[in-house]
Amino acid sequence: MITKTMITKTVSLSFVEINDFSQLCESEQLLVNAAIDAAKNAYAPYSNFNVGAAVLLENGVVVTGNNQENAAFPSGLCAERVTLFTAGALHGNTAPRMMAIVAVKDGELTFQPVSPCGACRQVFVEIEKRYSQSFQLLLTGKEKIVKIERAGDLLPLTFNSTEI
Numbered sequence: 745m746i747t748k749t750m751i752t753k754t755v756s757l758s759f760v761e762i763n764d765f766s767q768l769c770e771s772e773q774l775l776v777n778a779a780i781d782a783a784k785n786a787y788a789p790y791s792n793f794n795v796g797a798a799v800l801l802e803n804g805v806v807v808t809g810n811n812q813e814n815a816a817f818p819s820g821l822c823a824e825r826v827t828l829f830t831a832g833a834l835h836g837n838t839a840p841r842m843m844a845i846v847a848v849k850d851g852e853l854t855f856q857p858v859s860p861c862g863a864c865r866q867v868f869v870e871i872e873k874r875y876s877q878s879f880q881l882l883l884t885g886k887e888k889i890v891k892i893e894r895a896g897d898l899l900p901l902t903f904n905s906t907e908i
C-alpha cells in the first residue's frame with residue numbers, strides 16, 4: 745500500500761535592517777569598507793556586476809575576495825565563495841565571525857543589498873557546521889544594510905545527504 749503524508753514545515757528568517765552606515769560599529773564599518781575595496785578587483789566583464797566580500801575571522805584577520813567570471817559561465821565563482829574558500833585555504837583552523845558583502849554596478853554601490861545565491865548559502869551552512877559556530881552577514885546597499893545573525897539561516901532544508 746502506498747502511503748502519502750502531507751507535512752508542512754514553516755521556515756522563517758529574522759534579520760535586522762540598518763538604514764545608515766554610521767549605525768554600524770567600527771569593526772563592521774571596516775569590514776564593509778574592505779568589501780567595497782575588494783569589489784574594485786572583481787573580474788566581471790560579462791555581468792559588469794562587481795561583488796566584493798570581506799570576512800572577519802575569529803583571530804582578527806580579515807580576508808577579502810570578489811567575483812571571478814569566465815567565458816564559460818559556470819566556471820566563474822561568486823565573491824562570497826572566493827572569499828570563504830580563500831579564508832579556508834589560508835586560515836583553515838580559524839572560524840569566520842562576520843562577512844560583509846557589497847555589489848557595485850556602474851561604479852556605484854547598489855541601492856539594495858545583494859542577496860547571496862543558493863550555492864553560496866550551501867557553503868555558509870557547511871562552514872557553520874565545520875567550525876560549530878555561526879557567523880554574521882552584513883548585506884550592504886546604499887539604502888539599507890541587512891544584518892543576519894546566522895549565515896546558514898539563509899538556506900533552510902539544506903542538502904545534508906541524510907534528511908530533509
Ligand code: THU
Pocket residue numbers: 788791793795810811812813820821822823824858859860861864
Ligand atoms: N555574484 C556574486 O559574486 N555574489 C552574489 O551574491 C550574487 C552574484 C556574482 C556572480 C556573477 O559574477 C555576477 O555576480 C552576476 O551574477
